[in-house]
Amino acid sequence: MLNRRTVLGLMASVFAPGRPLAEDRGAEDREPAFLEQSLRSGMLPKLANRLPKMPRIVNLTAMGREPGRYGGTVRTLIGSQKDIRLMTINGYARLIGYDEKFNMIPDILESFEVSEDRIFTFRIREGHKWSDGTPLTPEDFRYCLEDVWLNEELSRGGPVTALRVDGKPPRFEIVDPLTVRYSWDAPNPDFLPKLAAAQALSLVLPSTYLKQFHKKYQDPFRLSGLMKEYQARNWVALHIRMARQYRPENPELPTLDPWRNTTNPPAEQFVFERNPYFHRVDENGRQLPYIDRFVLNASSSAIIAAKTGAGESDLQSLGLDFPDYAFLKDAEKRYPIKVHLWKRTQGSRLALLPNLNCADPVWKPLLRDVRLRRALSLAIDRREINKAVFYGLATESADTVLPESPLYRPEFAQAWIAHDPAKANALLDEIGLTTRDDDGLRLLPDGRSAQIIVETSGESTLETDVLELVTDHWRQIGIALFIRPSQRDVFRSRASAGLIMMSMWSGIDNAVPTPDMSPDQLAPSAEEQLQWPLWGAYYISHGKVGEAPDLPEAVELVSLLKRWRRSATSSDRAKIWHAMLSIYTDQVFSIGIVNGTLQPVVASTRLRNLPDKALYGFDPTSYFGVYMPDTFWLGEEG
Template sequence: MVTRRTFLGGLVGAAIAPAVVRAQQAAEPEFLKEQLTSGSLPPMAERIPVRPRIVNLKEMGLEPGAYGGTVRTIIGGQRDIRFMTIYGYARLVGYNKHLQFQPDILAGFQSEDDTVFTFTLREGHKWSDGQPFTADDFRYWWEDVILNDKLTPGGGALELRPHGSLPRFEMLDPLTVRYTWEKPNPMFLPTLAGPQPLVIFGPGHYLKQFHKKFQPDQAKMDELMKTYRVKKWQDLHIKMARSYRPENPNLPTLDPWRNTTPLPSEQFVFERNPFFHRVDETGRQLPYLDRFILNVSSSSIIAAKAGAGEADLQATGIDFNDYTFLKEAEKRFPVKVNLWKLARGSRITLLPNLNCADEVWRGLFRDVRLRRALSLAIDRHEVNMVAFYGLGTPSADTVLPDSPLFKQEYADAFVKFDPDEANRLLDELGLTKRDDDGIRLLPDGRRAEITVETAGESNLDTDVLELVHDHWANIGLALYTRTSQRDVFRNRAMSGSIMMSIWYGLDNGVPTADMSPAGLAPTLDDQLQWPLWGMHYLSAGQEGVAPDLPEAAELVDLLSQWGSTAKFEERQVIWHKMLSLYTQQVFSIGLINSTLQPILRAAKLQNLPEKALYGFDPTSYLGVYMPDAFWYKEA
């Protein structure tokens, strides 16, 4: 029996009502007045799709707003302009605030047993440069990017070939495309809805000038490669087509704001996309806000700058230990600070590197008794009280109670403070000899010294490590801390130089069974507990090494089973098997979750929830709360 799920977007069945059109014509943003007057920009009724996505803000408990205004935010480096792609959250298929799938860019879509996916586009939808957005943009990306071995030498993203083969692509008509796999691909929709969405379309009308197949003038291609400092045409196309990190101001976009600033810069200006596909229930085109200005700063002083009145909206670069300082800023500046719940599996997580280069430590880290001992020796109550004022929840690195997959046994796995049991486990491992300072000795005679490395982006990590230092000293282990920049930190992890790191826990702490459990298995090279195993999966076996720990290999196998079934009940069973195995094996040592994340906003900025879930995946930080509907209410 074929299970069909059909989802339709706002006003799919009828063109937009005449009353709404009149409202649109009377409600053009002042920001666009000059272009409208000169005729370089058509009126709103000609800019938006025939059937735009109508967002009923009142039904969502929000207030329809007014046009205008600039939002300042601070980023820790030029690469962080990607936050605008995450915040803008324009997706073919996205999550609503209840984390259910809904069409967004698409007018509608149909899934048949998660094997056949049919996507319907919105008639009259346009890119930010005013050119039509049609099925041709999917065909270009499929035929001339994904199937081009120069542009996609690895054969395409794993999400497109979960069982080894790419799907069959069909362009049914100018507004309809279809992807068909022989087996279910339940990862497809969650990946399209994610914070870093799978790319399956692009503005072919713009990108063809950088493609060898479509650029007949070799002298022109050579000139372009020289201008953009690349040696191969494929590198030129990749550079100019990058949408997640929108560094090319000329690249047409479907996002609510578009970058206008080329690299390098200390300030990036994103301006409203006059062809954006959403409108509110009164007929006003979103976004309400005209501009976002992203000021580049050192990560270490973002909180200080935000608290000094230099940001109108700040969520990244600040942490819970900045809350008191930021709250004080309310007395000096017209800002408000709310606290949202962090949606990760753990705010603080210790990650023993099971791929570390040190042979002795690698063998110890792969023994579950050591991982359990390290976890049992930590007094999480003390960590919670000192670092989070008791507002967090001591827990393993696992899903939160907000997830339908939550079980208390996962949260409780080896988190009880029990130094006696920790000592017993270490003795059982054979680490019975100690030096004069009470530090245990390794089998090769070295002191049991664990260096925990941090990217240095949060004082909170350092504060917590000071507490853990004392906890582990009580069981005969010496802890040292090393700080490095994020890029160096990642590279050292991949090389095996890092023994253990401190980072966040599972990206998605609020999953449903329809979301991928890939975070529980070695699938990415930036999973710090097993980067080489993750690289092996990510590269389809071309790089890294295959997991040689049975429990890690079992997680990969369970993930494969999840990806082969179209039945929700079976996915649910697999999720629970993986959660149980992951927490029992303590592959990551979670400390505290359900912690609170400060969100600073200008006092006049409307439609931000006072309380919400905050995380990278699946909420895309602010994304699912629709920043295009934020607006300034004048005093």
């Protein structure tokens, strides 16, 4: 990586020279009919006054896609109200984002400049506006950092890790009316990737709107009235509720996303309508998004696949899994839908995660013994699971990066995955678990039979199907497996309390990383990590809660992660990634099973520009996000 780099919108798309496209052609043809009434009434200005002076121009023809036309409603199904966050993820409007090849490009920003990986200069598009028509200005950036992240009441733990270097927040400067700068004394390689993430680092907020809920700017009497109006216990709770961007439950909150929520919760149906000030246009000057409206209908997660197969969704991936494929493919004969299969980007579709912070005094040291973890991995017949559950279409692998990543190495994928019950038995004998009961189960040091309870979120029959096969495999080495499903929230809280000895979840989220993406998923760095929740909580809280890791290999992973955060070149980061992947797979901190599995994506036969094949995951693709759903459009039935 160069010490200094400048990235302009030209990398992302082709910009019209000199002046905005809106002035180059008749605007009449480029106004969405959906906005006609608002335009006639004067509630909205014309397109030329809604777009930035230099909008982001998406050249669909150059991308091998078809320029579209305005209109239509897309229906989709969600499992609960919280899933409206999918509109933020899939809408994928970011200050800086990834393209389909995971190159980092300016999006909301017109350009960005990085010097020494520690000085970041951002240029705002002139004339860019929030969805309510208020200007996007440097004040919105300053407010987010100084009045929210650095406010001790609103951010009790202080700024997130990506905003700290050596514990210090950035220096912030307003360079000119369109330029802001963040700088640290040392490199911060995590800063830009976090801005491009599915759950992006919040760096800009609509200050004009939100200041009415902030005690620094609002009259105390009026603020008290707002707290009563919105039934908030204090001003902090009020501001947090009204400012939530990732799960956009406040319809009044201005947004920069392609669609804005129009529905107050609680509700069974949420309607998102086009943002009339969205900053992207196609090569013909038509403002994106093409689709006018998304309607999200809440449904029981258990019947989303059935409803999708009955033609009740126009674009669906949530609530679908590979076992649904045959049913959905058959539904193509009866309804105007098409089933696509995208490759999931997880390190393992399902992984067994031994809880190294387990509270059981006997199981805790056993789970921390790498020989036990290796034995459990060697006992699993991954080929049988692949054939029985995934029709042989998956890849038997440890929980590691995929071949699509430049960091992939075959030895990581092959670490401790050979089906070798004899070696597994030998490792367990070596540990000292040599005595067995009348049922052939090994006895623990306290005389109990070796029974491992694997807890799941209970959201997928896939988990049960795989665990039933693993139960037979482990029985052959004298270990009993029992499955305990529970609700996701209960499941996670039990793990943090040490009440879970092992869980089943997916493997590492981002298995297609580049060296410049953070390797934090390989080290104890978040309390959500089920194999070491207390160590993760300790890291994320800067030692205020949780426990410091005391397993040498885990300590080394944390040390390497800190080194990555101080690194200044891609080559250094690649070396650190490889060191961490080597430790993570050799130590079997996550027992991977298969990866490269396929995700059904169901779409209306009318939907255009949706790729037939693509990568699918939370990070870094943001599910549909990097494929730009604002460019999807509805044609005639295909």
